[in-house]
Amino acid sequence: ARIQEVSERDENHPTKNFCYISGGSDICPTPLPRSHVHSAEQLRSLGDNVQFVDVRPLSYKKSFDFAARAPADKKKHIKKFLKKVDKDATLITFCEEGTFAFMGAKALKKHGWEGPVYFYDNGGYKDLKKLFKRA
Numbered sequence: 580a581r582i583q584e585v586s587e588r589d590e591n592h593p594t595k596n597f598c599y600i601s602g603g604s605d606i607c608p609t610p611l612p613r614s615h616v617h618s619a620e621q622l623r624s625l626g627d628n629v630q631f632v633d634v635r636p637l638s639y640k641k642s643f644d645f646a647a648r649a650p651a652d653k654k655k656h657i658k659k660f661l662k663k664v665d666k667d668a669t670l671i672t673f674c675e676e677g678t679f680a681f682m683g684a685k686a687l688k689k690h691g692w693e694g695p696v697y698f699y700d701n702g703g704y705k706d707l708k709k710l711f712k713r714a
Contacts, residue, residue: 595681595700603695608684611671613702619710626669626695634683635674635704642704643711646673649683657690666694673699673707 593607603609616622623629631646633639642648647664649672650656664670670692672684677700684698699707 593685598681598685603697606688608672608681608688608696608698610681610700611697612700613677613706616699616702616710618713619707622671622710625671625697628665628668630664630668630670631707632670632672632683632687633674633704634672634679639675639704643707649687654690657686661687661691664692668694670694670696671699672696673703675703675705677701677703 593601595610598604598607599610601607611622622631631643632649633642633646634649635642637648647660649660670684670687672680672687674680674683677698680698680700680703684696687696
């Protein structure tokens with residue numbers, strides 16, 4: 580196995596591993612591994628105003644009625660999206676399988692989100708759909 584060093588000045592900092600070790604911070608979204616999430620109520624209990632954010636490309640047509648769709652790429656689109664989000668919200672990003680959920684949450688932090696943000700990891704839309712059916 581190869582070990583890759585990433586300095587704090589690197590454009591990829593923070594990495595997902597760094598955020599798992601350090602937990603949520605001003606630069607790191609908080610990980611929510613699928614194995615640790617057992618119900619939709621558990622997710623909703625993370626804040627008074629929990630907002631789910633689908634960071635998958637818009638080509639994925641199905642999503643939850645209650646989830647916002649965040650732009651994944653351009654800084655100005657992300658900033659525009661953030662202006663529409665309630666500043667008191669707790670954000671939970673999700674994607675298809677977990678990787679882009681982290682990248683989306685990290686982008687939201689990088690471009691100005693100051694509130695709590697979690698990323699649903701090692702799972703995605705299909706897993707969340709099962710949780711919400713049980714709720």
